[in-house]
Amino acid sequence: MSHGDGVSSAYRQLPSVSSLLANDRIRSASRLAGPALISFLQRELTESRTRISQGERPEPGDVIASIEAALDALERPRLRPVINATGVIIHTNLGRSTVSDETAAAMAEAAAHPVALEIEPETNRRGGRMDEIASLMRLLTGAESTLVVNNCAAAVLLVLSAVAARRDVLVSRGEAVEIGGGFRVPDVLRQSGANLVEVGTTNRTYLADYDRAISENTAAFLKVHPSNFRVVGFTSSVSTAELAALGRQRSIPVLEDVGSGALLDTASYGLASEPTIIESVAMGASVVMASGDKLLGGPQAGLIVGQRRWVDSVAKHPLARAVRADKTCLAGVAATLRHYVRGEAINQIPVWRMLATPAATFKDAADAMVVALRTKGVPATAVGTEATIGGGSLPGAVIPSFAVRLDPEGGRRVDELARRLRTGSTPVFGRVEEARLVLDLRTVDRREHDALIGAITAAWRP
Numbered sequence: 326m327s328h329g330d331g332v333s334s335a336y337r338q339l340p341s342v343s344s345l346l347a348n349d350r351i352r353s354a355s356r357l358a359g360p361a362l363i364s365f366l367q368r369e370l371t372e373s374r375t376r377i378s379q380g381e382r383p384e385p386g387d388v389i390a391s392i393e394a395a396l397d398a399l400e401r402p403r404l405r406p407v408i409n410a411t412g413v414i415i416h417t418n419l420g421r422s423t424v425s426d427e428t429a430a431a432m433a434e435a436a437a438h439p440v441a442l443e444i445e446p447e448t449n450r451r452g453g454r455m456d457e458i459a460s461l462m463r464l465l466t467g468a469e470s471t472l473v474v475n476n477c478a479a480a481v482l483l484v485l486s487a488v489a490a491r492r493d494v495l496v497s498r499g500e501a502v503e504i505g506g507g508f509r510v511p512d513v514l515r516q517s518g519a520n521l522v523e524v525g526t527t528n529r530t531y532l533a534d535y536d537r538a539i540s541e542n543t544a545a546f547l548k549v550h551p552s553n554f555r556v557v558g559f560t561s562s563v564s565t566a567e568l569a570a571l572g573r574q575r576s577i578p579v580l581e582d583v584g585s586g587a588l589l590d591t592a593s594y595g596l597a598s599e600p601t602i603i604e605s606v607a608m609g610a611s612v613v614m615a616s617g618d619k620l621l622g623g624p625q626a627g628l629i630v631g632q633r634r635w636v637d638s639v640a641k642h643p644l645a646r647a648v649r650a651d652k653t654c655l656a657g658v659a660a661t662l663r664h665y666v667r668g669e670a671i672n673q674i675p676v677w678r679m680l681a682t683p684a685a686t687f688k689d690a691a692d693a694m695v696v697a698l699r700t701k702g703v704p705a706t707a708v709g710t711e712a713t714i715g716g717g718s719l720p721g722a723v724i725p726s727f728a729v730r731l732d733p734e735g736g737r738r739v740d741e742l743a744r745r746l747r748t749g750s751t752p753v754f755g756r757v758e759e760a761r762l763v764l765d766l767r768t769v770d771r772r773e774h775d776a777l778i779g780a781i782t783a784a785w786r787p
């Protein structure tokens with residue numbers, strides 16, 4: 326038989342769409358409505374033809390099995406829960422902060438039901454979208470007003486558009502930075518229509534540099550926390566307090582992007598300090614911008630916190646409508662802030678619990694997990710590790726932690742083991758170090774330990 330005959334018989338052997346529609350295995354695997362199933366099967370058959378043209382010779386049974394598997398995958402949500410065993414507390418690629426149980430419940434309730442989002446129940450008048458969050462934030466920071474938008478990038482874009490379009494914004498050269506994920510301060514400024522005026526030098530900026538650069542066209546001073554890197558050595562920068570004092574003299578507002586948006590001091594947990602929203606407000610910033618899903622430990626959001634006259638004018642800008650937060654986000658931010666108001670953030674908010682739990686707790690957990698794994702035939706070991714904050718917060722900072730380490734042996738490959746864990750029924754993400762898989766327990770919830778043991782055992786099987 327010539328090569329060409331093999332190809333044409335392989336094509337002929339492919340099942341037709343109508344025979345697949347009648348096939349019992351396909352019928353029981355599919356939950357798709359008729360038209361979607363037909364286009365799905367057509368796409369799968371096109372892929373089979375491509376594979377044949379590339380030299381593969383799938384049996385009809387293989388084709389059915391691969392369609393079954395593809396139908397199965399279609400039913401498994403991509404955004405189902407995974408276990409974060411990377412040791413990176415705020416892991417951007419795994420969706421940053423996880424929220425507390427109470428916050429998650431508040432978000433689910435708001436999603437599933439109508440809520441009095443913009444109606445004052447007392448008067449039945451319009452209003453109130455930000456009232457609850459603003460009063461919680463006021464209790465925490467003393468700030469007069471708060472507006473919540475889609476994320477911190479949107480907050481910065483919106484604030485600059487509302488406060489400084491077509492005018493100058495003075496930024497220290499050391500703060501005209503790229504935060505990552507496409508957020509570059511000069512680009513955001515340009516997009517807002519504001520004109521960037523850099524002052525000082527990369528490593529040293531003085532108050533006099535700002536003072537000298539002020540003109541009639543100056544709309545604001547912008548301070549940006551350079552979250553993801555540190556300048557060390559011969560450096561000098563101007564504090565928010567000094568800048569705010571100058572701003573008061575010259576009637577220029579200070580806008581501060583603090584990034585991570587902590588409401589607690591990381592220095593209490595053996596780490597360096599991240600600027601907090603509270604400090605920035607106290608030092609006199611007119612408007613503070615922060616992320617909701619970094620050290621705040623809430624859902625994705627951008628917080629705009631500050632003096633009423635500025636926050637109100639930002640809220641009235643047309644762009645505010647385009648970047649506004651939905652009811653689930655607002656319910657989540659409010660529930661998260663309530664933990665801080667009650668003084669229970671350390672115990673209730675996962676990010677802070679992970680930060681604050683003593684390493685000994687994870688040593689005990691790793692030891693216990695290793696015992697459980699060994700009884701199931703998995704030769705794991707407990708090892709000391711260093712967890713990190715992630716999310717562009719506290720670059721270089723490490724927190725002592727413990728992990729379960731798997732040493733693939735006898736020709737097994739560590740990347741294959743890691744792939745199996747990522748794609749299992751409970752997906753697990755760890756990190757590969759020196760050809761071993763390290764599963765750091767600092768970022769794993771206690772309640773996930775049994776599921777983690779199950780996932781490791783399943784992935785380890787030959």
Ligand SMILES: *Cc1c(COP(=O)(O)O)cnc(C)c1O
Pocket residue numbers: 476477478479504508549550551552553582583584585615616617618626627716717
């Ligand atoms: C992370 C960060 C941002 C972007 O925040 P998103 O909530 O991801 O939009 C902006 N500025 C600073 C300083 C940051 O650290």
